[in-house]
Amino acid sequence: MVDRAEAAARQWQRERPELPMLAVEIFGRVLDAAARVTRDHMDPLLAEAGLKVGEFDVLTPLRRSGKPYSLTPTQLYEAALISSGGMTSRLDKLERAGLIERRPDPEDGRGRQVALTGTGLEIIDDMIGKMVAMEERMISILTVAEQNNLNRLLKKLLTGL
Incomplete structure (x- = not known):
């Protein structure tokens, strides 16, 4: 997998070395993750029910x-x-x-x-079960402690926004 956020940060660091890059990498990854989850996982699953x-x-x-x-x-x-x-x-x-x-x-x-x-009601009940199962599979690469930590940090970030 190409880490587009890291690649972008390296390019910016080369072009504008005075700029801090941590925020660029973090938000790049958050946005990339959201786009990939939607495109590669949610869209195909919801298409089964004719939904977007x-x-x-x-x-x-x-x-x-x-x-x-x-x-x-x-x-x-x-x-x-x-x-x-x-x-x-x-x-x-x-x-x-x-x-x-x-x-x-x-x-x-x-x-x-x-x-x-x-x-x-039937469709949403069916799809929400499938959606939660899919989300659980996606986060299973993290330990339970990491999942809880990520959840806590994202909540803190969103609260601050």
Whole structure:
């Protein structure tokens, strides 16, 4: 495997030796890992169900919300960490696929809720089990102590951002 972050840091060190390179390597590796996980692992797995990562990211908060597996659009896009504009196109596609439905909000006569359908619930329950198993396989190259340390450090980094 080519360590692109290390190669980039070496090139920058040659061109701009006054710049510290540790942050370049760390963030290069974090971004590279995220891209590889998505491209090489998540995309193929989700394709089995006809889903893309962004659609999976819409279905999972609905499932995590518990029965009746519904949220307002605002709650959903906040939980999914995507824009409301990006959310609309994903909801349209998921609704056409029969995985979600838009319903009147029982607490707000003018509002709407997004809810999983029975098919959507079946698919997300199947895919989340496969996704967690895949993630466990990917981190199995680390010891349990290393996994916990990585988790703690990433949480600390993200909290600081």
